Amino acid sequence: MLLPSRYQDAFSRNALPPLALWPELAFDLPGLRFPDLLNCADELLLTGTAIAGDDALAIVSDREALTYAELNGRVNRIARVLRDDCGLQSGERVLLRGSNTPGLLAAWLAVVKAGGIAVTTMPMLRAGELGKIIAIARPRLALCEQALAGELRPCLGAAGFERIVEYGGADAELEQLAGTKSPEFPAFPASQDDVCLIAFTSGTTGQPKAAMHFHRDVLAICRTFAEHRLPRCERPVFSGTPPLGFTFGLGALLLFPLFFGGTVALPAPTGPQQLAEAVRRFGITHLFTSPTAYRAMLEGENLSLPSLKVAVAAGEHLPADTALAWKAATGLDLLNGLGATEMLHIFLSTEAGAASNGGLGTPVPGFTAALFDAAGAMIDGPGEGRLGIRGPVGCRYLNDARQSDYVVNGWNITGDIFRRDADGCYSFVSRADDIIVSSGYNIAAVEVEQAVLRHPDVQECAVLGIPDPKRGKVVKALIVPKPGVDPGDALALQIQNFVKNTIAPYKYPRAIEFVAALPRTVTGKISRNISAN
Structure with missing residues (x-):
């Protein structure tokens, strides 16, 4: 049963699939109990600041650095711009378009703290692809990096999309407006099951699917994967290559660093072989990227990475030879993970320090996995079949008939074929689609x-x-x-x-x-x- 929404704009609540088509949710872990009123952006900012302190670095890039106090101030100023200058109503969708910069991270937090719904897009998308997203999510407003506004402007006027506020320069509108605002802002008191983000994926037709996630979902992935699979250390520094438009990147480069009271390092985009140099330069402890990038890093001359505590591989299949070569070169085992936009983040993974050899280990605490045969019957013991997942988060497509394809009998069916061994460990076999x-x-x-x-x-x-x-x-x-x-x-x-x-x-x-x-x-x-x- 859903709690009453706190939003003025009822679009997202009305666009949820019928409850009968939802996956079964499980909140068995002690950390998965949430108050009725919850703003995940505010909660994470409070958590990170309490752990690290106001003067600790929250975000560092090649161009700027923000302490936790400065990040809080920037987020609050942007939130005031959204409410006072842009007329943001709670529950409105705000499209975000930008590269991985401090500005994009602050914008995401501001949208959610102000009661908006963040719709973060991939920076490489073209106008036609952005138009499809706008037609589905119906944002009135976008916050867009100046350098990337060209592909977004042709979308103005379509599907109620009215305004682009640019950021990323001293003369940009957002910076000009934010500079006049107070650094204090009271977080919007959302319901724990109000939608706070819409993340887009694509099916075999190329027609995007919009996965809606709640405020409680954001904290749930922190209290499952981050809490139980990522090692804690003093002064953690998180970094990686996935865009914030990927939920893999959202967790790795924003949610988990705040949850740990750590620092996010955002080096300028370069080739994977330069990633090793960035690890040394920023003292990165928690690295997130694809197996492809780890393979490319292995071709570099210097893989001495003394600060690194964990290297998370996700986004594609991890070949065993890559896992073994990385271990031989660095002394670290890759933490191999499987996630999905529909599930918000990683739900199946190896453990830090455990050899993966390309396997995907066991369900993250808080999640349950199962295999199903072609007829939909559950497979007991070792075997091979379609992977199904249950946990505290799950698939809720926005007004999409494909909901019944992804959720079957309460299970999230990911579209992957997996093999399970006698020890309950899972390994990837193939995708079930095109x-x-x-x-x-x-x-x-x-x-x-x-x-x-x-x-x-x-x-x-x-x-x-x-x-x-x-x-x-x-x-x-x-x-x-x-x-x-x-x-x-x-x-x-x-x-x-x-x-x-x-x-x-x-x-x-x-x-x-x-x-x-x-x-x-x-x-x-x-x-x-x-x-x-």
Whole structure:
């Protein structure tokens, strides 16, 4: 049963799926009891400040550093801008667009503390992709980094989207407005089960799905994965590469550091091999990135990382040879984790200091895992099947019929095939759909096909994932060119650049093969399975 919402804007409460389609939730751990009124941003800021102290570093980047006192002041000033200058009503969605900077972290906290719902987007998304998100989440307002506003401006006027407030420069509107505000702001008293964030994922169609999470969910992942899987140490420093638009990055670079009273280090984006230098420069203790990045770091000359206490790998399958090579080079075992946007963060992982060899260990305390066969029957003991998860958080799509695909008989069915051994440890077998996981990014094959097919010289296209030693998989396009078109390297490069400018650049086909015809099923549909072979 839901508590009464405290929000003025009822959009998110009305968009929740029927309770009958929710997963069963479990709050068995002692730390998973929450007060009726709860603002997770305020709670985490209070927790971090109490542990670290006002003068301790909260966020540090190559350009600026914020103490906990300064972070609290900035968050409160932005919250006042949202309420006083932007007319934010509680329960309104606010789109956030920016790279991983202190400004984006402060903006997220301010939106939630003021009673808004944070809709954080990937910085690489193009206008068309942002438009889909806006059509679903219906934000009236966006806080956007100046350098990234170009792709967002074409969306103004659509689906009630009215205003962009830019930040990230001395002359930016948000900084100008915030500079006039008081550094004090009373947190909005939300209900524990009011929505505080909407996170987007993509299915095999490329149509985004919006997962809604409550204030209590944010604290639940801190009190499960962070509390029980991440080691504590004096003066922890968190860092990593996932964008805040990924819930993996939200936890790693904002929620967990505050929960631990630690520091977030945000080095300028560079290649994975420069990540090792950043670990040494900032004294990073808790590192979060993809197996692809760890493989790239292994190619560097210096992997001496004396400050590092734990290295978390997630976002894609961790090959055993990568786990073993990392252990040999650094003396540390990778903490291998599996999470999902629908589950907010990691629910299955190895333990810090335990050898993973590519396996995913056991359910995080607070969660239960099960395997199901093709008929939906639960598998007892060792076996292989579709993974189901229960815990204190779960899937709640925003007005989406696919809710009944993800939640079956109270279980969150992730779409992954797993194997469980006699000790109850789980290992990944494969995805159950046509998502291509490349360098930790989920890429819908159909969405890439649609982008390729918009090129004027392309007749037909099939997209699939092929194994790659560095990225796990890469996107490959099998293309039938139009008659009379020369299928050479020049055309391949043109198509790659065309796709980069049509959808997010990381989705482009790194491999292109021109073919005379595409294989088809007996019904005439293009067969990716045959194409892959």
